[in-house]
Amino acid sequence: MGRRSGNVHRFRAYGPRDLPRIPQLKRLPASDRLDLQAVAAVLPFRVNDHVLEELISWADVPDDPIYQLTFPQPGMLSAADLERMRSLIRRRAGPVRLRQAAWQVQRRLNPHPAGQREWNVPRWHGRPLAGLQHKYRETVLVFPRQGQTCHAYCTYCFRWPQFVGIDELKFAVREAERLAQYLRGHEEVTDVLFTGGDPLIMSAAVLRRYIEPLLGPGYDHLASVRIGTKALSFWPHRFLTDPDADDLLRLFGDVRRSGRQLALMAHVSHPRELEPAATLEALQRIRDAGAVVRCQAPLARHVNDDARVWAEMWRRQVRLGAVPYYMFVARDTGPSHYFEVPLHAAFRIFRRAHSSVSGLARTVRGPSMSATPGKVLIQGVAEVEGEWVFVLSFEQARDPDWVRRPFFARYDPQATWLSQLRPAFGREEFFYTRALRAMQRTPCPPVRGERPVRRTGSAMFGRGERE
Ligand SMILES: *Cc1c(COP(=O)(O)O)cnc(C)c1O
Numbered sequence: 001m002g003r004r005s006g007n008v009h010r011f012r013a014y015g016p017r018d019l020p021r022i023p024q025l026k027r028l029p030a031s032d033r034l035d036l037q038a039v040a041a042v043l044p045f046r047v048n049d050h051v052l053e054e055l056i057s058w059a060d061v062p063d064d065p066i067y068q069l070t071f072p073q074p075g076m077l078s079a080a081d082l083e084r085m086r087s088l089i090r091r092r093a094g095p096v097r098l099r100q101a102a103w104q105v106q107r108r109l110n111p112h113p114a115g116q117r118e119w120n121v122p123r124w125h126g127r128p129l130a131g132l133q134h135k136y137r138e139t140v141l142v143f144p145r146q147g148q149t150c151h152a153y154c155t156y157c158f159r160w161p162q163f164v165g166i167d168e169l170k171f172a173v174r175e176a177e178r179l180a181q182y183l184r185g186h187e188e189v190t191d192v193l194f195t196g197g198d199p200l201i202m203s204a205a206v207l208r209r210y211i212e213p214l215l216g217p218g219y220d221h222l223a224s225v226r227i228g229t230k231a232l233s234f235w236p237h238r239f240l241t242d243p244d245a246d247d248l249l250r251l252f253g254d255v256r257r258s259g260r261q262l263a264l265m266a267h268v269s270h271p272r273e274l275e276p277a278a279t280l281e282a283l284q285r286i287r288d289a290g291a292v293v294r295c296q297a298p299l300a301r302h303v304n305d306d307a308r309v310w311a312e313m314w315r316r317q318v319r320l321g322a323v324p325y326y327m328f329v330a331r332d333t334g335p336s337h338y339f340e341v342p343l344h345a346a347f348r349i350f351r352r353a354h355s356s357v358s359g360l361a362r363t364v365r366g367p368s369m370s371a372t373p374g375k376v377l378i379q380g381v382a383e384v385e386g387e388w389v390f391v392l393s394f395e396q397a398r399d400p401d402w403v404r405r406p407f408f409a410r411y412d413p414q415a416t417w418l419s420q421l422r423p424a425f426g427r428e429e430f431f432y433t434r435a436l437r438a439m440q441r442t443p444c445p446p447v448r449g450e451r452p453v454r455r456t457g458s459a460m461f462g463r464g465e466r467e
Pocket of ligand 1: 133135136139140141193370375395396
């Protein structure tokens with residue numbers, strides 16, 4: 001196994017209640033600190049010493065991209081909501097009042113975009129398997145119950161309701177056994193993707209309980225185990241000096257030795273995250289264990305809405321032996337108005353960055369919208385017979401037959417999400433619309449002779465998808 005850093009760093013998280021004690025914030029004006037507290041009462045907030053000391057450039061606050069990525073910003077709430085929360089805090093309202101007021105704001109922030117709650121949850125013996133999502137044929141997503149938090153929170157997180165105590169909305173796995181059972185009956189699945197939260201919040205021993213059974217007999221169809229994580233940049237000590245760091249890397253090695261790929265799907269939003277020595281050392285150890293690191297992030301205003309930032313990030317990833325994977329369009333949830341970038345601008349940023357790096361970095365795909373029908377890529381903006389259009393295609397789809405068929409939407413300089421786009425050339429609907437609607441009415445795929453179950457409920461679409 002690779003080298004280990006000499007200094008042991010104890011993980012310690014700072015939440016909303018610790019704001020007054022974060023030393024770097026003491027030089028901010030009192031009114032700015034009140035704003036921080038007001039927004040942190042509504043949206044998730046969590047940082048740690050690595051983020052505070054190694055990633056944020058405090059001389060550049062508030063414009064610093066990592067500060068924008070991790071600290072609540074006043075612009076994330078409407079002026080009225082901000083003032084209401086500020087005044088409650090100024091009047092030292094109790095925790096119950098504060099939570100009630102926060103809930104009023106939260107529920108207006110589209111907590112479940114793209115129909116995540118009802119659409120993608122597979123069933124076993126007629127019962128929904130909470131904690132699993134199976135949307136694309138080859139890949140099952142797992143949300144381990146113990147992995148529903150992160151080493152620090154991103155302000156643009158689309159899974160934010162999991163972190164603000166809306167318990168009933170949580171996805172959670174009861175037992176690793178049910179995952180193993182489900183996968184055994186689904187030979188079309190080649191990839192299992194652990195996500196959260198951040199699965200690397202879990203101890204190596206708990207993670208092993210989920211993964212190890214899948215390496216034994218009966219799972220020859222599984223080709224890879226993916227772990228989606230921000231730990232590489234938010235807490236690299238997870239791979240170096242945390243008490244079970246060696247066990248974690250041994251688990252990665254066991255996946256490799258079982259004849260499968262362990263893919264660490266690293267969430268990296270800005271090249272600066274790949275600068276600290278601890279992160280470079282962690283990356284080396286992960287690669288030495290036989291794992292592949294693939295990098296992805298959403299495009300977000302205030303954080304990385306600049307082609308040079310992406311190009312530099314992809315070049316650095318390639319240099320370090322990591323693989324650029326996806327550039328996402330930030331979802332229509334939470335304070336999305338603060339981060340959103342119009343689709344035409346997202347495409348321009350992607351194209352500029354993509355065209356300025358070598359082929360080794362052009363493994364990246366984007367800009368990609370994870371919407372109800374699938375992952376939609378913006379392939380270009382074109383003029384066809386006098387009409388300006390977005391050229392789109394699916395990179396992943398509920399029906400694999402939809403993948404890579406070009407389709408066209410009217411050019412709209414304001415559009416920030418698929419749901420705002422209209423078909424070009426006078427068409428009524430996109431090519432997949434009828435089939436998607438039919439899926440809504442047809443039963444879930446039958447599982448091992450079980451009676452088919454109808455998808456039910458009126459809230460199948462997220463707010464942005466309903467029309
Ligand atoms: C992105 C995604 C996947 C994985 O897709 P790949 O293109 O294979 O990386 C799987 N499930 C869901 C729900 C996703 O959004």
